[in-house]
Amino acid sequence: PDNTGSEFRVGQLPVDENGKPKFNHYNSDSFWGAQWTINTLWGLVYPEIKRDFVLSLLQYQKDGGLVPRGPSGGNYTYVMTGSSSTPFIVSAIQEGLITEDLESIYQVLKKNHMPGGIMEKAGYEHNTNSGGGFKYYVENGFVPYPIPEGKFGGHQDGAGLTMEYAYQDWTLAQLAKKLGHKDDYNYFLKRSENFKNVYDASTGWMRPKNVKGEWHEDFDPYQHRVGFVEANSAQATWFVPHDLPGLAKLMGGQEQAVEKLNNQFVTASELGFTAGTSHDLEEHPEYRKIPINYGNQPSIQTAFVFNKIGRPDLTQYWSRSVVKKTFSGLSSSSGYNGDEDQGLMGSLAVLMKIGLFQMNGGVDEDPEYQIGSPIFDKISIELNPDYYANSTFVIESLDNSDTNVYVESVTINEQPAEGNAIRLSQITKGGNMVLQMTDDSNKKAPINTAQINSEL
Template structure:
């Protein structure tokens, strides 16, 4: 009997242990599957910066990140945002957190975190009571306690109009749900947002439809000229209109259409009972009203609001959860997933569901893409550095579509564009970084496009000057003739007919990097003559390095240096920075730069000086690699120190969480990479410089089915210095990892100490 009791007790004990293990497993799985969307703070960057780093900036405009609380899936055609600014004016985002008036929901094509301008947008505003069509009369005073914002959803209660408004979206379409909080007359105002007094809108009351367009105009090169396409919209409301009409400058009419006047729009009216809901479906397109309707019918059909929301939630959860953070640092996770959200806004989807899109730099002509999708709004000077490499790492198929889109632009416009936005040539910023991006993708094995055609277009940029008409239109490298003649751009060439004039030294440095990038493809394609010439030109950065001052410096055609020399002043031959800051831009030839400087110890001293003088400017993209350059010295621990400091000082939670323009996600992508423990100093090479990871564990799921676990084992909470690294159980003694090593998956463990590990 005693033996039976013991067996029973042992079995029960075993069962209890099994149950406990099962519960632990369920809890672990549950934790792993925890949603990451709640960590995203869409208001981040919508007000003046409150980060530690921004407090010394006197110019408050430099403290605006110009992001928006965008509602749409990743890389969509149209984002939806609450609107607190009426204009499509340059450098004015549609939404600012501290504005007090709400003017509706804008279907926007604003480039997140930029100082550009919106285009082809329209706004939907629900109002109640008496019909008002002037913005200053119908605008709603609102408070943030009445709004909820996620990547896939926005809600705002309008006390004045006694309406509850909600919006969600698909790639090309949106759906708004309006709930009446009291019985009243309710009107829907739809306004094309043209600053040019252009546009068209019409009503079909019998069908319950509103449609129209807002013509797009170019920016930078050929500023104000038609861009060759419009932002089209189609709206369907499943409730009979009790009244309908159009308006301009506050004057209403019962006509059913209006065009090319100031502040035009259309209104439709309803009688709603308290608690009654109205669904407003909207489709968008860049090719036609009919396409906007087709996009809506394909993506949303007759689905209800909650079904669309669930679909978009799933899209974001899938995208964001490719990187899983396990850590008790809740604030850090908020900043991280917000950064990942910002890094997944652009480039912008341009084609309709049937593949049709506006021809690049065309005149209202359309093309159809055979496979994949067509994208635009490449803030290329910014994003080739980290944002596009992040997409190459996480979503190589998407990066492939980006490359193919660039090739199509070159074929349709005749030249590979420098900075393609608004589906046009812009000649904005400097460099020729479409080449750097394509080489970065190609060297990582992302190759599902015509590389020979891509090479032809990139080579044309690198070796030829466009004729005067094409050059004035924004095609080709600015200053290419001088660059080819002298091996640098002398100060005598003021770079006319460019948005950024002069900046000769910065152009030289960045063209040298692009030449290096093209050289890697030339070598792979067996174009030996091109390879030798381009490899030689990749060293052109040396021609603007003055060994007497140990920095880059303006130079004349006769070889003389610009006088006087102020290393820490803004100079006309430098882009958005100083000679000291730009001296460190030779990411493709660090051994050569180190030799010019006088050795690795001299590089270290110069880096120390830069940071000691507080001359490091994180808002200047060409400086983003600088903190990682200590890895090329005997003191890589200083990379770990500076990166940790920047993560803490340049980024924060809340509306003021970014120190300056997010630049289409580049600033945010920097955070994502640095927090994971590696950064692409030279993205073309396919290598990443290592630093100490921010989180206890980061798991990255790649599209090849493999996973990479990055673990930080800290001696204490404040440990930031790398003592040793193991890769898949073996000691790893290098300061860099290859792209292939990362995507092969496995386990990397960083052992971190409280004090520097000095060699």
């Protein structure tokens, strides 16, 4: 079904010499938040599905002129915001799942990041291109809140849109760099710094601005959906997956950033790291004030932020704590607390439980996986030989337990590894990674460990 035009049409997928479609045609919800979930999990264990999904998105472009962000029923739903398909497609290219027609793919992705593209449209904005505030983002470096032109769609939350566009511009810049488009690379890289324009140093939070550049009055960082898409400022402030050191610098340095985020986790643990038991409860007067919400996409990366600002021990501690409180003891009758869009929370649960995570969506050259704190003693990833080695990648965690949540040392194929990350190329050729677990973080935490334990 092709519903991208004004009238319904029956589309035709490209076929091989036997008349069989060259790929399965998939539909979906928006890829909003997929950079921390299915981008990674599908790339590792379901590369054939990820490839077909990319080809499906590109088929939409051939049918209707734009790469969709929410393809459903052969139609552009315009669900959610931004150009969320960009990091998904770029990651598939960097993983080697898509190798042909890269120049044409780049050009159609670039179209979404320019006037007339999907980035201009707010949520469900079908017939206009004003709700996303894109012209202000390009001209002034931020999307205002409120949008002066009025209400055109959903999620017209300027500060959140600014941060989302900035990250997505950075992901497109990585493809421009790969293909040798130096001027485009510099242009989108510069736009990716726009998140800095909505950081308010006087409060220490991301904060909405009006069209005149004035800070939103009566600002409360815990007020839900005031300038931020399905989030409050406390949750959304950490949405800078492409430049967390730069965010820490705005906050006064890594120590200040670590202390700020750690305190948010202590508070969030009291509410089980989610805004109640359902998506609807995010509007509840108490639950909407949670500083980190693992029931919705905007802040599900935050436990791994510590890895990028110098405290991997806190990534290990808090990611294990989130798994214990939020992603354990699930049943078919209770399910996940919050918004389980198209398997995003399920994917996140898997990634946190096996201790692999990609902060920037896996869009850099030879994508990097952050190492967390796996709950299993042994994890085997069967690699698809059509894309990777005909082999298995095994993760072993020695002396693992509820208390031994910290990673003391890492070896990859029996060689000592430095840091807390592993590259795609190291995984996809097969082999093993061994984590020695311990109950000692070996580092001084910004607050007393006993205090954290008492909070939990």
